[in-house]
Amino acid sequence: VEDLRTPCLICCRATLEKNAATMRERAAALGVALRPHFKTVxxxxxxxxxxxxxxxxxxxSTLAEASFLADGGFDDILYAVPLTPDKVDDVLALHSRLERFTVMVDHADQVSALLARTELLRTPLRVVLGVDCGYHRDGCDPHDPASVALVRTLCDAAAVRFDGLYTHGGLSSAEIVAVGEAERDVTTRFAESLRASGIEVPTIGVGSTPTCSVPPPHLAGVDEWHPGNFFAGAEARRRPVYSENEPPPFRWLLNQVLTRVVGHYPKSNTLLIDCGWTGASAQGKESGTAACRDLGQSRSGYGCFPLNPELRIANLKQECGEVTSVDGAPLDFRRYPIGALLRIAPHHSCASTHQHRSVNVLGADGDTVVEEWKICKGW
Incomplete structure (x- = not known):
């Protein structure tokens, strides 16, 4: 890692493998198929x-991701963002080259735009209906008769195939198990009402990283789970993918940003680092306090320093960051010489991953780069 140009993204492959295996085991125990989200990795x-x-x-979450995966030999891809007319041509192109490609809608205008362009399809395009389970970001109201009418429109169209329901609870600060139960109950009850009216609901997909990490006691009626945050960031640290008796935070936190000290400012008790919001994202400025509490950094925003819990990020500019002490005590600048490496566990790993073009993969020693993986860019 000493040879890397900073700021840069680093991760531990062994930790990713363990997180993924644990999530697969958890899904199997609950009787659901795992459909992991690509938006983080x-x-x-x-x-x-x-x-x-x-x-x-x-x-x-993007058509760029779908194309990137298709080029890499992946299939059975779900595009889980409400579809807009400008993207229909790309959707049809992906549908023609993949064995199974599915899109999500939650509004009648989206369906109309899609049906206007799909008459010549040789095989029906799979479509799922997004359901609002209480997150209020996207999805239709499962209690609104218009939602049932929208499903009937999909079922009656020869060019598409209604393939079920999809919901996402998001990074809620509420009690996680209760959020997971709401995902399950709201969506399965809507499916029951659709089936009672004679509509087949092939698949029900629920889940986010929090609700898959700390799941409800059962997922009766659910078919698929779609967590995304296998690159666990500081926000996800409060909702561990595996147990608290695992190795120290550095080994647990998979996605980190490597940065260097570039300045000493004793009068303001500040270190300057070469990582700004363009390297770690600006997320976490207001909510970092809770996110980093488990790492012993009670007043940190943007992310944490798992190997240096005495430090916190006070502010992030575009290309530089201001770092000071957690408790306000004077910094011992001799501990952080110019050029010294620091590791940031970013507040939200999805956002920080998107800031970089590649991730440097570390071996078992945590200091040797063994691979470099290209990150998908674009929308």
């Missing part, structure tokens, strides 16, 4: 680990 190699080498059954 964003590399073919990590996606292959997440899918246990099968390169099938995966979720994406």
């Amino acid at each position: 964003k590399t073919l190699e990590a996606a292959e680990i997440a899918t246990d080498g099968e390169r099938r059954r995966i979720t994406v």
Whole structure:
């Protein structure tokens, strides 16, 4: 790592493999199929680990991710963002080259735009309906009769195939098990009402990293699970993928940003680092306090320093960051010479991954770079 240009993204392959295996085991125990989300890992190699080498059954947030995976030999891809008319041509192109490609809708106008362009399809395009389970970001209201009418429109169209329901609870600060239960109950009850009216619901997909990490007691009626944050960031540290008796935080926190000390400013009790929000993202400025509490950094935003818990990020500029002490005590600048490496566990790993073009993969010693994986960019 001493030879790397900073700031840069680093991760431990062994930790990713363990996280992925643990999530697969948990899904199997609950009787659901795992459809991991690509939005965090964003590399073919990590996606292959997440899918246990099968390169099938995966979720994406952008069409760029879907194309990137298709080029890498993946299939059975779910595009889990409401579809807009400008993207229909790309959707049809992906549908024509993949054995199984699925899109998500949650509004009648989206369906109309899709049906206007799909008449000449040789095989029906799979479509799932997004359901709002209480997160209120996207998805239709499961209690609104218009949602049932929308499903009927999909079922009556020859060019598409209604393939079930999809929901996402998000990174809620509420009690995690209760959020997972809401995901399950709201979506399965809506499916029951659809089936009672004679509509077949082939698949029900629920889950986010928090609710898959600390799941409800059962997932009766659910078919698929789609966590994404296998690159565990500081936000996910509060919702561990595996137990608290695992190795120290550095080994647990998979996705980190490597940065260097570039300045000493004793009068302001500040270190300057060469990583700004363009290297770690600006997320966590307000909510970092809770996210980093388990790492012993009670007043840290943007992320944490798992190997240096006495430090916190006070502010991130575009290309530089201001670092000071957690408790306000004077820094011992001799401990952090100019050029010294620090490791940031970013507040939200999805956002920090998107800031980089590749991730440097570390071996078992945690200091040797053994691979470099290309990160998917674009939308």
